[in-house]
Amino acid sequence: MKVRLLALTLLFAAGLAIVLWAPDALVNPGALIKGHDKIAGDCFKCHTPLLGPSNGKCVACHKVTEIGLKKAKKVRFHQLLTEQRCTGCHTDHVGKAAAKATRTFDHGLLEPAWRTSCHECHAKPADTLHKNVAVRCQSCHVPDKWRPATFDHRRYFRFDRDHPDDCGSCHLGDRYDRYTCYDCHEHSEADVREEHLEEGIRDFRNCSECHRSADEDEAERIWRRKRRGLPYLRRDGEDDDDD
Numbered sequence: 001m002k003v004r005l006l007a008l009t010l011l012f013a014a015g016l017a018i019v020l021w022a023p024d025a026l027v028n029p030g031a032l033i034k035g036h037d038k039i040a041g042d043c044f045k046c047h048t049p050l051l052g053p054s055n056g057k058c059v060a061c062h063k064v065t066e067i068g069l070k071k072a073k074k075v076r077f078h079q080l081l082t083e084q085r086c087t088g089c090h091t092d093h094v095g096k097a098a099a100k101a102t103r104t105f106d107h108g109l110l111e112p113a114w115r116t117s118c119h120e121c122h123a124k125p126a127d128t129l130h131k132n133v134a135v136r137c138q139s140c141h142v143p144d145k146w147r148p149a150t151f152d153h154r155r156y157f158r159f160d161r162d163h164p165d166d167c168g169s170c171h172l173g174d175r176y177d178r179y180t181c182y183d184c185h186e187h188s189e190a191d192v193r194e195e196h197l198e199e200g201i202r203d204f205r206n207c208s209e210c211h212r213s214a215d216e217d218e219a220e221r222i223w224r225r226k227r228r229g230l231p232y233l234r235r236d237g238e239d240d241d242d243d
Contacts, residue, residue, distance in 0.1 A: 028093070029093040030094055030095060031094075031095050032093060033092055033095070033096060033097065033098045033101050034096045034097075034098060035098060036092060045057065046058070046092070053086075053087050055086050055087070058087075058090075059084075059086070062086075064078055064079060064084060065079060073123075075120070075121050077120065077121055080110060080111045080114050081109045081110065081111075082109055082110070082111060083109055088106070089102060089103050089105055089106075090102055090103070091103065107143035107144070108143070115143055116136065116137075118137040118138075118141075119137075122137075127165075128164065128165050128166060129165040129167065132165075132166055132167040132168055133167050133176070134167075134174040134176075135174075135176050139151065156208050156212070157208050157211070157212055157213065158212060160213065160214055162214055163214060169183065169184060170183075179208070181207045181211075192204060201223060203226075209222075209226070210222045210223045210226070
């Protein structure tokens with residue numbers, strides 16, 4: 001009994017010592033990000049007692065009119081948000097890495113005109129497909145998430161080593177609603193017409209209707225299914241709604 005009482009007394013004393021000399025140890029959920037090192041321990045720099053983080057205290061240090069303008073690539077979207085609520089996207093006490101303190105951004109908070117100005121904040125992907133494409137981002141992507149894109153090129157043609165994702169080879173003049181195969185292949189439109197008519201194929205002007213890849217056997221299978229009025233059966237066994 002005396003041992004238990006002594007243990008409780010020591011525990012109470014330790015708790016009291018923490019409250020008196022290190023009160024933040026009881027409520028501090030973690031280290032601040034690197035940029036906030038200088039205010040570590042000064043809880044009321046960001047928090048209002050009993051109310052939590054204050055938006056007013058955030059903008060007292062981070063002026064909305066200046067956010068993003070000191071970077072090499074100036075990012076001005078903070079000035080055009082429809083709702084100025086810092087904690088909607090930002091938090092802290094997650095460690096030194098500032099990236100961990102930013103939640104997924106809701107593009108719906110942007111002014112409507114800025115929801116289609118992706119290049120103002122995002123760098124263009126470095127892969128060859130995006131390097132050569134000239135259409136607007138929203139032609140294939142939606143603001144909610146980058147992947148998956150709403151446009152899947154494999155539904156129309158699959159790239160391979162002989163057909164790289166170099167848009168300008170097939171889509172001339174940055175016209176992605178049109179394409180041609182004749183700039184690379186040694187046949188002419190007249191030769192294609194003659195060859196297809198010999199096989200009884202009269203619908204041959206839209207090459208990708210049957211030629212979804214460099215696989216000629218696949219093209220023949222697609223044509224036979226089309227001739228029978230059946231949809232194109234993809235490799236995964238599902239019907240392609242485009243046919």
